[in-house]
Amino acid sequence: MKQQKRKQLEEKGFRIGSASDFLELIPEEESYIEIRLEISGLVKSQRRKRGWTQQQLARAIGSSQSRVAKMEAGEPSTSLDLMIKTLLRLGVSKTQIGNLLTGNLNPDFEPA
Amino acid sequence: MKQQKRKQLEEKGFRIGSASDFLELIPEEESYIEIRLEISGLVKSQRRKRGWTQQQLARAIGSSQSRVAKMEAGEPSTSLDLMIKTLLRLGVSKTQIGNLLTGNLNPDFEPA
């Protein structure tokens, strides 16, 4: 029942293309949403790691608590740009963000 | 003369914070722009690798040639979201995007 997943995403506000006959997400759409969710998840985990409230983080990036909540929920109303800026403000490096996407568990890993 | 760099970015449309006394970009702003430029650079190189014109790529993502040009130039008027969607449409994987950010030269590298 892929219909379920599709509905959930659309309720969240994602615009999903008509895709295949079985109404599955095409791989690109899956990957795109996956990337957003991983990034937003990192925002949440890093904020917590630093013991900050959403309110504190919001001030640090010149935004509001509700925006941070939406960002951490991966809502489509928040951009990857804002998420990346937020991660950087949290002290997360470009390399760490890269490692998140490659699936490497060690955030500070660097290839030879 | 960091002033120069700052001016160039502002002419391009980037909004730069007041930053330090020497009007340098704070590290986060540097990193953010760096990330955007690396991503946009990958769009350009991958499009070329596939022998596509900007017009062709534009059609593939439901956009326009001018938007692709701006994206490849890393102009602030184009979002990371659009760049990522574009890369995925070009067949670039999440892992490859990650490797770009970690600085790994081999796009298909995966850590043990």
Next chain:
DNA sequence: CTATTTTATGTCATATTTGACATATTAGAA
């Protein structure tokens, strides 16, 4: 070189994102 294709740049109406705010829900402590 000239013609043709490709890419860059500027503008604009529309669409989406944004911070701010109110308020609901949840988590955690006493």
Next chain:
DNA sequence: TTCTAATATGTCAAATATGACATAAAATAG
């Protein structure tokens, strides 16, 4: 439990991104 801090959810005006279009500049043939 009740009280309180934290987080989630909904709305909205302002800010920003977007596709489309025109046209300039640059690249590439021929």
